[in-house]
Amino acid sequence: MPGPSGSNDRTADQPQESASPLRQIPDVSVVLPTLNERYNIVALLNDLRTLFNERDYRYELLVVDDGSTDATAQVAAQACAGDPGFFLIERRRNPGLAFSIREGIERSTGAVILVMDTDFNHRPADALLLFEIARHVDLAIGSRFTFGGGMPNLLRYYLSFLFNLFLRLALGTRMDENLSGFFAIRRERLFELDFDKIFWGYGDYFFRLLLLSQRKRFLHVELPVFYGLRRTGERKTRFVGIFTAYMREVIYILYLKMLRRW
Numbered sequence: 001m002p003g004p005s006g007s008n009d010r011t012a013d014q015p016q017e018s019a020s021p022l023r024q025i026p027d028v029s030v031v032l033p034t035l036n037e038r039y040n041i042v043a044l045l046n047d048l049r050t051l052f053n054e055r056d057y058r059y060e061l062l063v064v065d066d067g068s069t070d071a072t073a074q075v076a077a078q079a080c081a082g083d084p085g086f087f088l089i090e091r092r093r094n095p096g097l098a099f100s101i102r103e104g105i106e107r108s109t110g111a112v113i114l115v116m117d118t119d120f121n122h123r124p125a126d127a128l129l130l131f132e133i134a135r136h137v138d139l140a141i142g143s144r145f146t147f148g149g150g151m152p153n154l155l156r157y158y159l160s161f162l163f164n165l166f167l168r169l170a171l172g173t174r175m176d177e178n179l180s181g182f183f184a185i186r187r188e189r190l191f192e193l194d195f196d197k198i199f200w201g202y203g204d205y206f207f208r209l210l211l212l213s214q215r216k217r218f219l220h221v222e223l224p225v226f227y228g229l230r231r232t233g234e235r236k237t238r239f240v241g242i243f244t245a246y247m248r249e250v251i252y253i254l255y256l257k258m259l260r261r262w
């Protein structure tokens with residue numbers, strides 16, 4: 001339903017109208033969490049729309065904004081005015097990256113759900129490939145640590161590599177990449193999982209998603225991706241805080257596993 005700004009406004013307070021039975025299911029729903037990404041979001045939306053339109057894919061782009069103060073939501077809505085595949089979710093409660101992603105997923109309708117950052121760390125061309133792969137498997141993961149993948153900042157790359165290795169050994173995931181946040185997943189498989197156990201916190205939601213999807217024997221594929229540099233704007237995360245939160249969560253999961261409650 002077109003909102004006041006001409007966009008399709010899926011706000012948290014206005015539950016989505018049920019889809020018309022005549023409306024075809026989108027091939028892909030892209031969940032785009034944003035926090036002050038005004039100077040990145042328009043270019044990203046345009047790149048994604050071009051990629052999907054060129055290949056005649058039916059898409060849905062869900063910008064999930066967490067109360068940005070730089071008018072990210074407004075510029076995104078303006079850029080996509082009149083595009084029936086664009087949806088804006090303006091969150092007003094429970095801020096947080098993983099909560100935003102969950103809300104985007106729950107309000108999406110596509111056969112494949114793709115999650116990516118909105119600052120060009122995750123490249124649109126890789127997003128297209130992840131979506132195409134996920135149509136044939138259950139979960140396609142953008143991986144920095146599979147041969148061919150990487151990051152421009154070598155120090156961050158090696159620190160993340162070591163931490164990923166630790167996650168893999170400690171938790172028993174079987175993946176090179178455990179903190180991706182860049183993945184495509186088949187809708188029907190994703191909805192088999194218990195969202196309450198996965199979607200909270202920051203990037204740690206991804207290793208919980210992996211653990212539960214492994215338990216359900218999803219077919220996983222890792223696609224090497226080389227991260228781009230954030231184009232403009234500021235990082236929202238602080239390395240030490242995030243690292244401490246992830247470590248605490250790993251220890252908690254190990255403890256629960258010992259009690260056979262995870």
Ligand SMILES: Nc1nc2c(ncn2[C@@H]2O[C@H](COP(=O)(O)OP(=O)(O)OP(=O)(O)O)[C@@H](O)[C@H]2O)c(=O)[nH]1
Binds near residue numbers: 064100235
């Ligand atoms: N909705 C929502 N999005 C968020 C939140 N925090 C970060 N994001 C978005 O999540 C993505 C990742 O955040 P970044 O700040 O880029 O984190 P990062 O990739 O570790 O940092 P850089 O290396 O500087 O890019 C970006 O698209 C942000 O806009 C949040 O609390 N809510």
Ligand SMILES: [Mg+2]
Binds near residue numbers: 230
């Ligand atoms: Mg980033």
